[in-house]
Amino acid sequence: MCWTTDVFTPAPNPPADLDKSETIWVPVRSGTVFVEPGGGLVRDQVAPVEAPKLFLGVLDETAVYAIDLHDTSDEGDLEPVHLRKLFGRIPDEEWVVAGRAEQIVNYERTHVFCGRCGTRTETNSHDRGKVCPNCKHMAFPRLSPAMIVLVEKDDQALLAWGRQFPGRFFSTLAGFVEPGESLEQAVEREVMEEVGLKVDEIKYFGSQPWPFPHSLMCGFHCNYVSGEIEIQEEEIIEAGWFHANDLPPCPVGGMSIAGWLIKDWLERQGVH
Structure with missing residues (x-):
C-alpha cells in the first residue's frame, strides 16, 4: 500500500514544448490552499492573483504552479480551504499536488x-x-522521515490516544526517525518509548507524503513480543489492545496512512 499517482511528473523547470493553453494554479498560505469557490484547483491560462510563482511539474500534460500568498492579502475570488479539509473535495492526485505546493513554498521561504x-x-x-x-x-x-506502526497481538491491535488530539481519539503509534537508525530500529525504539512493549516481525506496509509541513510517513505492521503497556505520559493519554468489533474512535481508511493501516488490519480480521 502506498500513495501513488502516475499522472504527475515533478520538475524544477517547465518543458519547452509544454502546452500553455491552460495552467493549474495552487495559491497557498500557511497550510491553506485557495481553490475555485465550491470546486477544485484553479485552471486558467492566467494566474488568478499577482504573487511569486513556483513551477511544480506537469499533471496530466498540464503545467502546475504554486503561488506564494504569504506577502499579499490578495486572494481574488478564491475560497480558502485548509489542506487537511481539502482531502476528498478534489481528486487524490490534485491533493498530492496541493501538498507539494505547500511544501515547496515553505522550502523557498525558509531557505532564502x-x-x-x-x-x-x-x-x-x-x-x-x-x-x-x-x-x-x-x-x-526538507523531508523528515517518520515511522508509523500498527502493533498486533493475536486478534487485537494496539491503539493510543495521543496528546495531539483534543478529543478522545485513538490512532497508531508514530515517531520521527533518529539520525543513524533504520526505519525498523525506529519502530522498535518508538514502541518501547511510547508504550513499553517489545515487538518483532516488522513488515513494511507503504508510505505517504505528509505535508504538515514536510514529513514522509513510512508505515509498518509488527507483532507484540513481550511487556505490559506503560504509556509515555508526555506523549500519550491512553493506550490499549482492541478487538476488531470493539474499536474506539479512530481513523479507518480516509486521508491518512494511519487509517489505511487500521483498515488493512480490519480486512485481515474479516471486517469489511
Missing part, C-alpha cells in the same frame, strides 16, 4: 539565506537545490 554563513542563496537551474555563492553550502527541500 544560507544556514551556514547567512549569505543570500541562489537557486540551481537544474534542480530545486539552493547553493550559497559564498561558502558553497547546498540545501534541498
Whole structure:
C-alpha cells in the first residue's frame, strides 16, 4: 500500500514544448490552499492573483504552479480551504499536488539565506537545490522521515490516544526517525518509548507524503513480543489492545496512512 499517482511528473523547470493553453494554479498560505469557490484547483491560462510563482511539474500534460500568498492579502475570488479539509473535495492526485505546493513554498521561504554563513542563496537551474555563492553550502527541500506502526497481538491491535488530539481519539503509534537508525530500529525504539512493549516481525506496509509541513510517513505492521503497556505520559493519554468489533474512535481508511493501516488490519480480521 502506498500513495501513488502516475499522472504527475515533478520538475524544477517547465518543458519547452509544454502546452500553455491552460495552467493549474495552487495559491497557498500557511497550510491553506485557495481553490475555485465550491470546486477544485484553479485552471486558467492566467494566474488568478499577482504573487511569486513556483513551477511544480506537469499533471496530466498540464503545467502546475504554486503561488506564494504569504506577502499579499490578495486572494481574488478564491475560497480558502485548509489542506487537511481539502482531502476528498478534489481528486487524490490534485491533493498530492496541493501538498507539494505547500511544501515547496515553505522550502523557498525558509531557505532564502544560507544556514551556514547567512549569505543570500541562489537557486540551481537544474534542480530545486539552493547553493550559497559564498561558502558553497547546498540545501534541498526538507523531508523528515517518520515511522508509523500498527502493533498486533493475536486478534487485537494496539491503539493510543495521543496528546495531539483534543478529543478522545485513538490512532497508531508514530515517531520521527533518529539520525543513524533504520526505519525498523525506529519502530522498535518508538514502541518501547511510547508504550513499553517489545515487538518483532516488522513488515513494511507503504508510505505517504505528509505535508504538515514536510514529513514522509513510512508505515509498518509488527507483532507484540513481550511487556505490559506503560504509556509515555508526555506523549500519550491512553493506550490499549482492541478487538476488531470493539474499536474506539479512530481513523479507518480516509486521508491518512494511519487509517489505511487500521483498515488493512480490519480486512485481515474479516471486517469489511
